[in-house]
Amino acid sequence: MVERLHRQLKASLKARTTGSNWFEELPMDLLGIRSSWRVDPGCSPAELVYGSTLHIPGEFLQPRDARTVEPDLPFLKHLQKTMRSVKPPAPQFHGQPPVYVPASLASSKFVYVRRDSHRHPLQRPYDGPYRVLNKSDKFFTVEVKGRAETISIDRLKAAFVTQLTTSGDNKRDPLSAKTPPSSQSETALPPPSNSVAPSVANPVTKTRSGRIVRVPLRFR
Structure with a gap:
């Protein structure tokens, strides 16, 4: 009980005092x-002890109506007029901060998809690029391995892919198309010569028994 009263008294003193003069507010x-x-007994602690409520300092003063008090000084009149015209600022809601979405994501036709599962040390964090089929505010419909999947934009990243332009007559990939033969005559290359450059005669040293001694190149 004593610790509970001390906790309540300390909380009350912290709410009222700002310095070391706590004994004046006690x-x-x-x-x-x-x-x-x-709430539990339905009365105050003073009523349990004395049988009646305590007289607080406000009850010793005669109540006065604040509307009947008129300021005499011009400064007070101007202050009241100014405070009546002051409007509080509009409340700001910080509970839902705006979500940043890259501007390039809304106009991109190909995207990378982030891999949220467990990755190996040398595994890429994004897969793709994949083609975008449909776009929405919160999710995109992406073609992944031949099937359409709905993926949130939090996992998407714009992919800048260079698209090759093809004509109406030729739908094949320009890289796989064969190069047309050139109309200009090509210069005939001379036939390879069959002549072999004479090799440098290496001296051959034989021992008495007829064994050939091969001298290392660094000693020649």
């Missing part, structure tokens, strides 16, 4: 604790 805090209403 009587008012104790009065507020004794006069506070308790």
Whole structure:
């Protein structure tokens, strides 16, 4: 019980005091604790002890209507007029911050898809590029390995792919097309010569028994 009262008293002093003058606020805090209403007994602690409520300082003063008090100074009149014209700023909601979406993602025709599963140390974080079939605000329909899959834009990254332009007559890939024969005459190359350059005669050294001695190149 004592620890609970100390916890309540410390919380009240922290809410009222800003410096080391906590002893000046102590009587008012104790009065507020004794006069506070308790839900369980249906009364205040002072009523349990004295049988009646305590007189707080506000009850000793005669209540006055604030609307009947008119300021006499021009400064107060100007201050009241200014404060009536002040409007509070519009509230700001920080609970839902805006989500950043790259501008290139909305106009891209090919995208990379992030791999969210477990990756090996040398595995790429993105797969693709894949063709975009349909676009929405939160997800894209992407052609992955011949089938359409709906993927969130959080996993997508714009792919900048160079598209090869093909004509209406030729639908084949320009890289696989055969090169047409040139109309210009090609210069005939001379036939390879059958002459072999004479090799440098290497001296052959034989021992008495007839064995050939091969001298290393560095000693020649």
